Amino acid sequence: MPQISEYTDKWISAKDLDPIRGKEFKDLLLDRVSRPHIRSLAQNPMQLAILLNLISTKGLSLPDKRTALYESYMDLFFGREAEKDETVRENRDVLIQIHEHVAWLLQTDAERPGGAGSITQDGLAELVERFVISKGHDIDVLKLFQGAVERVGALVSRVQGMLEFEVQPLREYFTGKYLYTTAPYSTLGRERGGTRPRRFDALAKRPYWSNVARFYAGCYNSGELASLLAGLEGVHDDALVGPTGHALQLGLLLLNDWVFSQEPCVVNAVVQFLTRSENFRQLLASPVTWEEDRTTLPAKCGRSELGSMATAACLASHETGFITRLGMVSRANVAFDERLSQWEALRPSDPTSGLIVTDESF
Template sequence: MDAIDRFCRRNKAYPSVPKVIVTTRPSTNELPEPSADLFEVLVLKPLDTKQRDEYLRKWCTVRGIHGSEGRALRGNFRAKSAEPYIGELAGNPMQLTILLDLLHKHGEATPTQRTELYDSYVDLLLAREANKHPESVRKHQKQLREIVPFLGWYLQSRSEEASVNTRMSVADLKAAIRHFQYTYGKPESVVDEMFEATSDRLWALTSKDEGTFEFEVLSLREYFAARFLYRYAGEDTRGFDRNSVFRELLRRPYWLNTARFYGGSAEGGDVYILAEGIRDEITENGAPPSVVAAWTLLTDGVFASRPRQARDVLSSLCAEQNLNVLLDALARREIVPLPEIPQLPSSDGPDPTWIRLTGQITADPTKPDITRLVRALRELLNQRTDFTKWWAQHMQTAVSGPNEDAWLEMAARCEGAAGFSLDLDGVDLSRPLVAQFVLDTGLVPPAGSKFEANLIQAVLDGLCPNVSSIRSLPAQIAVAFAAEGFLATSATGFTDDDVARRRRQEAINYLRRSGSPLAAAAALRKFRAGEKGSTFPWSNTASALFEHTGRCWLASQIAIIGAASPHRPAFTRHPGTTPFGPNSHPATLLAETRANATDQQWWREQLKTIESADGDTTMDGDLARAEWVLALWCVATEPVITSLFTEWQSVFAQLPELRRLGVTDVALRVGARGWLERLSTPAAPADETIRALWDSRGLERRRRFPPSTFSPNPSPTSPPPLLTVARAQRWLKVDTVGTYR
């Protein structure tokens, strides 16, 4: 890794900097990785349903599988993919290929467990080899079934110990096989006989380069290594503890795949031994590689035949000290969620892991690590539906209570009530962030209910500036007209990031399907022919929103953002309307604030008119004052703002908290876009909020980077190579000597 990092740093001086890609398996952050300041971490996702179907079509075409045969295979594949553990197998191209081969051959009898799948596959390979060389393979089939697993162990262990090449010369291969035969007192003459009949393949070993052999793919080498360890370790030692082998495998990321095959080999009573080994390892060691490896075996279905042991293993893994390790690994896609909670008879009671985690949340929903517990339930245990029902029951009880906000926030951070119909009419939506939390839970208020109407009004009042869910009508309105979506510097279009653009378009589509006229209003955010580089998109959208909802903060903020933008002013006039007050119109607000950006007297007169016209301090009465505060800050020139700063501070301070939050949110967004010039004259901001607004002016536009799921951890001391341990503890008869020549 050091050599790669040095190479990349030297490359920066080249006229054309080369692109460097380092491919590696997940290592649970335990093995050396490229420097985080030089490389961006990308994780390959499993094949999705569309990609699997495309692969299946091409696979059938290449193999000439058509008509009813192809339809039967595709139907069988879809049915198998719906099973808990097969879905994960089908997401990997190598394992998908094996699965399709076996489905075509065996149909419904195809195995559903990972190790069993490879068992069938290597049998298929051996059958194909027998068809090519019937005499040789038939004669030595029994020897091959012993020798090739040994070669898997030999190559896998030597690769870890000395970083040797994964290939073997024919001479080395013959020497290793002779050593194996000699160790067990078998005739060594079989070696030459096996190689007489073939020059390019020895079961799962292939000769891609002349004079060398290697395993067809790495996972086959790991499979055979696991088979060899499972069958031969401790064979001549009375009372040998097989868990000593298993636990050593769990501790080493290099051997993770081998550990999975090793665990998958267990049947009957051996499953109990594995479960005991995991519990002991987690309790006595608990290192991240062991936790991740044990979780992987659980999700592989190794304990599916013994649900009580699966439940015990799950409980051990989800202990308090392991949750962060598992959640981090899940975020890096090194593990997958549990396909299903172990299903036991009702007499066994509910799952203890579910009871413990939900009990911790119920006991104190305000605790700092509540998000971690919720993620464990929804993501690790894969219990999204059950969590939603459980949360809804507790949320209804918590309304108007001291923990109401905590229950809302825990679901809002993960859209924990996605699509669930729930009426929380007793919740006070006028408090900061409450309405936004309600929408981000993903709950759907009953159509036409008072609760839905109150949520829509909260959106129009600007109380939901950062909604991410689009499950409900109020949430769709919030996303479609969000301030962030109107901060465009391009003269030809709105350059949202991919996620925001897709979410906004989906929100508009939902509005259109429900028959809402606001879908057409939101769709006006575009530069039509002849409108490029103008403020028409802002004026048109704000005016259309105003026509359907009346005077509201959402329409006003869109108009003010348009006036603050660097585009030329363009709008449709509305005679008889004013920029502020009861008779105001957003198009007039945009037009006149831009036209009078340098006129200090005009801004004073507008404030005087507002103060005399409104006279009340209701939410609606304070709307004009909030509009004036935001427009002056975002649209007026620096000299005008400086001269009116004292008045501006006074009006801002007198606004209700919710109006101040709305002004602050939009002002900071516009400042972050780089549209506001710095105020040159020193001033004395009255509080920290105004200081933050002052400091946000004159900023360069901030470039956004997607968050990385990579979390560099200090590398612990690596355990010794497994071969060293195997020799020290005398696991295997074949490893009593170091070389086989």
């Protein structure tokens, strides 16, 4: 990340931060951009400038939750434009709604064979016009959006005459927000399709929409979180999707995204779902599980629970390969002294029990 480091040094100098404050700020930035979902927001100077200002404003309170971080980023993103343009300031919510709607359509297009996730300028104008009219907004909003595309940069032109979101995660973020905010409520006697649980079920079954599912789940409030677990369990029980282990991978990612952190009981229930005997075996057997340090969970997102379950499963297993993987999960989530205490408390006292776990496993 040499370009990020160099640009940050210039930014710190321009802000005239003292050496100690500058070092603390840079260390915080480099720690944050080491995370993939934040690194995608620092791919060019404009993005990095917004991220630097966001970190400067939020400091250590920068959201850990993936969706909340992107929301804060886009809030600052549009706020910069609103400061310069009264029309943008007065129609900011409409501008965001349009971005969400466009993102959903481009995400759908990108999934199709030959789809590129882009749209012509004329096509965008027609799409926005239909959206604005359908929502009853003033037609002048069309001029606002066309101008904002050129200035704000949420949509960019890499191929002449075509527009797309600057980075794919932004398109996926807006799509997730769109699907969440537009989901209808269903009441007894007036059942409707496309509710939030049903949308999550559809997203969770399609690997291409996995990142959208993560942003979508990140929109859920405290009272809705249990339904996400029910959704994961339902997808895992699906005859076609279940054997792929996709629901297990998504559950692990949602824990990493801090989605369930508001509800410790739900965190524990999700960990229990992931670590049921065959589920745990299937999860740890997949090479995907070991990408991007997924098995090291944040402290409030199931770390101790996952580590404890791994330790217990390790001591109950007789399969060398499985034990090795369980030991890796245990070491990644539980401190040595705690692992040792768990081991001493759980291991059988009978030396002839056939247990093959050794001290090296921990």
